[in-house]
Amino acid sequence: MKLIVIGLGQCGGRIADEFARLNAKARSSRGLNIITGAFAVNTDIADLHGLRTIKPRYDTRILIGNKKTQGHGVGKINELGAEVAREDSDKIIETIRSSKYFQDTDAFLLCAGAAGGTGSGAISVITQQIKERYVDKPVYNLVVLPFEHEESTEDRTVYNVATCLKSSYLVADAVFLVDNQRYVMKDRHIMGNLHRINTVIAQPFYDMLCAGEEKKARHIGAKILDAGDIIQTLVGWTTLGYGRSQTSIFKNSFGRNLHFLNKATETQKGIRALDSAISGLSVKCNPLDSKRALYLVSAPAKEINVDLIKEMGAHIKNMAPEAIIRSGDYPREKGSVDVTLILSELSDVEKVRNYFTKAINLMSELKKRQEGVISTQRGIDITIKDIPSLL
Ligand SMILES: Nc1nc2c(ncn2[C@@H]2O[C@H](COP(=O)(O)OP(=O)(O)OP(=O)(O)O)[C@@H](O)[C@H]2O)c(=O)[nH]1
Ligand SMILES: [Mg+2]
Numbered sequence: 001m002k003l004i005v006i007g008l009g010q011c012g013g014r015i016a017d018e019f020a021r022l023n024a025k026a027r028s029s030r031g032l033n034i035i036t037g038a039f040a041v042n043t044d045i046a047d048l049h050g051l052r053t054i055k056p057r058y059d060t061r062i063l064i065g066n067k068k069t070q071g072h073g074v075g076k077i078n079e080l081g082a083e084v085a086r087e088d089s090d091k092i093i094e095t096i097r098s099s100k101y102f103q104d105t106d107a108f109l110l111c112a113g114a115a116g117g118t119g120s121g122a123i124s125v126i127t128q129q130i131k132e133r134y135v136d137k138p139v140y141n142l143v144v145l146p147f148e149h150e151e152s153t154e155d156r157t158v159y160n161v162a163t164c165l166k167s168s169y170l171v172a173d174a175v176f177l178v179d180n181q182r183y184v185m186k187d188r189h190i191m192g193n194l195h196r197i198n199t200v201i202a203q204p205f206y207d208m209l210c211a212g213e214e215k216k217a218r219h220i221g222a223k224i225l226d227a228g229d230i231i232q233t234l235v236g237w238t239t240l241g242y243g244r245s246q247t248s249i250f251k252n253s254f255g256r257n258l259h260f261l262n263k264a265t266e267t268q269k270g271i272r273a274l275d276s277a278i279s280g281l282s283v284k285c286n287p288l289d290s291k292r293a294l295y296l297v298s299a300p301a302k303e304i305n306v307d308l309i310k311e312m313g314a315h316i317k318n319m320a321p322e323a324i325i326r327s328g329d330y331p332r333e334k335g336s337v338d339v340t341l342i343l344s345e346l347s348d349v350e351k352v353r354n355y356f357t358k359a360i361n362l363m364s365e366l367k368k369r370q371e372g373v374i375s376t377q378r379g380i381d382i383t384i385k386d387i388p389s390l391l
Contacts, residue, residue, distance in 0.1 A: 001209050001227035004037045004096060004105045008126065009081070009119025010047040011144050012112035013040035013054075013061075014194065018202040019109075020053040026210055030219075034209035036101035041092055041126070043084055043118045045071035059095050064088035064122075074117035078160045081121025082167075089129045106227045107138040110172075114164040115146035115157045124167030131171060138231055141172040142201070145179045145283070145351060155362060162359030165352055174234035174344060177283040179351060201282070204242040204340045207298045211330040218301065218331065223309075225296050225328025230342075233294040233326055237346040239283045243276030244338045245269040269337045270297060270308045274315055277341040283351060287316075291345035293323040298338040301331035312339070 007016025016038045023035035041062045042048050048061040055061075063071060065084030074080040085092075096102065110127055112119025127139050143165060150157045168175050183197045212226035246269075274295070278287070287293075293316055297304060309329060316325055320343065332338075 001106045001212050001230055002034055002036045002101075002104055003107055003109045003205075003209065004099075004102070005035055005039070006092075006096065006108065006110045006126065007038075007040045007119075008085070008110060008112040008122040009042055009116045010044065010050075010113070011116060012110070012119040012123070013042055013047060013051055015111040015142065015144070015198050015201055016040050017051045017053050018198040019205070022202050022206055024053065026206070030210055030214075032210050032213045033101070033104075034205075034213060036105045037096060037099040039096055039099075041085075041122065042073075043069045043071070043081070044073035047073070059098070062092055062095055064092065065118075074121070076115075076117040076154070076156050076160065078117050078121035078163060081116075081118040082125050083121070084118075085122030085125040089126060092126060093129060093133065105137065107140060107231065108134075109140045109142060111142040111144070112164070113144045113146070114161040115150055115154075116160065120160045120164040123164065124171050127168065128171045138173040138234065139171075140174050140176065140234060141168040142176040142178060143168055144201075145177065145181070145355075147180045147184065158355060158358045158362055162355045165355060169236065174236060174238045176238050176240060177349060177352065179283045182280075182282065182284070200242075200280075204240045204342075207330055207332075207338060208296055208340050208342075211296060211298075211328055214330075221304070221329035221331055223328050225294070225326070225330070229294065229326045229328065233292045233342055233344050235292060235345040237349050237352065238342060238344040239281045239285055239346065239349075240340070240342045241277040241279075241281040242338070242340050243273040243278070243280060244336050245273040245276065246336050266299070266303045266305065266337065267308050267311050270299075270312055270339065271315060273297075273337045273339040274312055274341065277339045278319075281341070281343065283349060285343065285346055285349050287320040287343055288322070289347045289349075290320045290323045290343040291347070292326075292342075293320050293344070294326045294328075294340075294342040296328045296330055296340040298330040298332045298340075300333060300335060303337065304329045304331060308337075316341075 005016045005019040007013040019035050020038035026032045026034045038054050039060055040054050043065040108130055110123050112123040114120050131139050146157055178201050214220055
C-alpha cells in the first residue's frame with residue numbers, strides 16, 4: 001500500500017519526516033516504495049527549517065497563512081489554524097497533486113498534534129477538502145494526544161484536543177490515536193523523547209505497507225496483506241501496535257534442528273510478539289470494543305507455520321470477539337517474529353471520552369465567567385477598579 005503523508009504543524013511535520021525516513025529505508029533495504037509523497041505544512045517557518053528528511057523545497061515544506069501569522073505559528077489558537085488552512089487549502093492540495101508519484105497513491109495519511117494550534121486546526125479542514133476532491137481514495141488522520149503535564153499548564157490544551165478529535169472523526173475515514181503519555185521515558189531529554197516516540201509511531205506502518213508491495217517471490221506470503229485488507233479494516237477510532245520476539249534455532253547434540261520443539265517455540269514466540277504489540281498499542285483501549293482487527297506476522301519463511309497463524313487468530317478472537325479479523329504473513333529473512341496489530345472501529349476509548357467531558361465542563365465554566373456568575377477578578381484586580389486614573 002502506498003501513502004501520501006501530510007504533516008500539519010510541528011508535531012505532524014516531524015511525523016511526516018519520520019515517514020520519509022521509513023520510505024528511504026524501504027527503498028534501500030527492500031527496494032520498495034511505500035510513500036508516494038511526504039509533505040510538511042506549517043504556519044511557522046522555523047519549524048519547517050527544523051525537519052531533516054523531507055526535501056527543503058517550497059513544494060514539500062509548505063508555508064501557509066504567512067499574511068496572518070508572518071511565519072510565526074498561530075500560538076495554539078486552533079480556530080486560527082483552521083482558518084488559514086481553509087484559506088490556503090487550494091495551494092496545499094494543488095502542490096500535493098502536482099507531485100511526481102501522486103497517481104500511484106492508495107490513500108492519504110494526515111498527521112497532527114491535537115493540542116497545538118496549526119495542526120490541530122488544519123487537519124480536519126484539509127481532510128475534508130481532500131475527501132471532496134478524491135472521493136475514491138481513503139483519507140486517514142493520525143492524531144497525537146498530549147502529555148499529561150500539558151493539560152495542567154494550559155486550558156487550551158483540553159479544548160484544542162476535544163475540538164480536533166471531534167472534527168477529525170467527522171471527516172476522516174479512520175482516526176489513528178497516539179497517546180504521547182504512553183511513551184514517556186523520564187530519563188530522556190524532551191527532543192530525544194519526541195524523536196523516539198515518532199519512530200515508534202511510524203514503525204507499525206513499515207511491514208504493513210511493504211507486505212502488499214513485494215515483488216520478490218521469496219517475500220510473498222501464503223496470505224498477502226494488501227491495500228484492500230487495510231482499507232477494509234480502517235474505520236473510525238483506531239489504535240495500532242508492534243511487537244517483536246527474537247527467533248532462535250534449537251539444535252540437538254548432533255547439530256540437527258529439533259523441528260517439533262521449534263514449531264512449539266515459534267508459536268509461543270508469535271504469541272509473545274502479539275502480547276507485546278497489545279501492550280504497546282498507541283492508546284489505552286479495551287479490545288472488546290473493537291469491531292475490526294488486523295494482524296500481520298513477519299518472520300523467516302520456514303518459521304511461519306499454520307499453527308502460528310491459527311493460534312494468533314484465536315488469541316485475537318478471544319480478546320476481541322466482536323471483531324472481523326483480517327490477517328497476513330510476510331516472509332522475511334531476519335531472525336525475529338514481528339507482529340503488527342490494528343484494532344479499529346472502537347466504540348469506546350476512555351481517553352477520548354474524558355477529553356470530551358473535560359471540554360464540556362471547561363466551556364460551561366467559561367460561560368459562567370463571561371456571564372459574571374463566577375468572578376474572574378482576583379488580588380489586585382479587585383481593588384484597582386476603585387482607584388481614580390490619571391488618564
Ligand atoms: N509525538 C510527538 N508529539 C509532539 C511533537 N512535537 C510536538 N508534539 C506534541 O504536539 C502538541 C503541540 O503541537 P504542535 O505541533 O507543536 O503545534 P502546532 O501545530 O505547530 O501549532 P502552533 O505551534 O500553535 O502554531 C503537544 O501536545 C506536543 O506534546 C513530536 O515531534 N512528536
Ligand atoms: Mg508550531
